[in-house]
Amino acid sequence: MSVESRLVELGITLPEPPRPVASYVTAVQCGNVLYLSGHGPLRPDGTLVTGVVGRDLDVSEARAAARLTGLGLLATMRDQLGSLDRVVRVVKLFGMVNATPDFAEHPAVINGCSDLLVDVFGDAGVHARSAIGMGSLPGGIPVEIEAVAEVM
Numbered sequence: 001m002s003v004e005s006r007l008v009e010l011g012i013t014l015p016e017p018p019r020p021v022a023s024y025v026t027a028v029q030c031g032n033v034l035y036l037s038g039h040g041p042l043r044p045d046g047t048l049v050t051g052v053v054g055r056d057l058d059v060s061e062a063r064a065a066a067r068l069t070g071l072g073l074l075a076t077m078r079d080q081l082g083s084l085d086r087v088v089r090v091v092k093l094f095g096m097v098n099a100t101p102d103f104a105e106h107p108a109v110i111n112g113c114s115d116l117l118v119d120v121f122g123d124a125g126v127h128a129r130s131a132i133g134m135g136s137l138p139g140g141i142p143v144e145i146e147a148v149a150e151v152m
Contacts, residue, residue, distance in 0.1 A: 003084040006120055017079040018042050018072050021138075027080045032088070034080060034149045038096070039072040040141040041065035050140040054103035057142050062097065066112030066143045073113070073147050074120065081151060088150040089124040090117050096144045098137040106131040113145050 007014070018039060020026055028035045041049035053062040078084050095110030097103070110131040117125035127147075137144050 003087065003121060006122075007084070010119060012071070012120070014075040014078060015042065015044055015071055017075040026076045029080065029151065032151055033091070034077065034087075034151045036073055036076055036147040036149070038094075038144040038146045039069050039076065040137070040139065040144050041068040042072050043068065048139055048141050051142050052098050052100060052140075053109060053142050054100035059105050059108050062109040062142050063112035065141075066095065066110050066145065067116050068112075069143055069145045070113035070116040073145065074116075077147075077149060084120070086151050087121065087124065088152055090121060090127040091148040091150055092127055093117075093129040093148075094146040095129065095131040096134045096137060097131065098135075098140070098142050098144075099133045101133075101135075103133060106133050109143060110145065113143075 018026060024037055026037050043049065049065040049068065051057045074084065077087060093113060097106045097109050114129060
């Protein structure tokens with residue numbers, strides 16, 4: 001089954017790909033590697049989820065924000081490649097969580113994105129990953145995630 005068909009089967013509609021808000025591009029392809037800039041949790045209405053995890057958002061809410069971020073990453077991949085069927089595998093995620101100093105469940109938050117990628121790509125969505133805490137993130141967002149994918 002193609003990845004594009006899998007999206008339909010899962011009932012996933014990708015949002016418009018996010019556009020850069022500063023001096024960068026959202027993706028760069030170098031050979032067969034696609035590097036995706038950090039994405040945040042952009043809602044379909046164009047607003048961002050904001051808040052500090054452990055203070056304003058609980059793990060479940062932050063995990064949902066990470067899933068929303070993953071949808072943006074998928075939208076950017078499709079925009080850059082023309083089809084998600086060109087993704088050979090997801091190689092790595094770098095997940096940042098805007099959290100209180102005592103928060104310790106960063107991996108559980110970033111699972112919102114990781115689980116989405118496995119649902120969409122199957123075994124090719126299993127990836128290496130970092131999930132770390134930050135004192136703040138741009139615009140007060142709770143998560144920012146970068147990705148690296150092998151493409152054809």
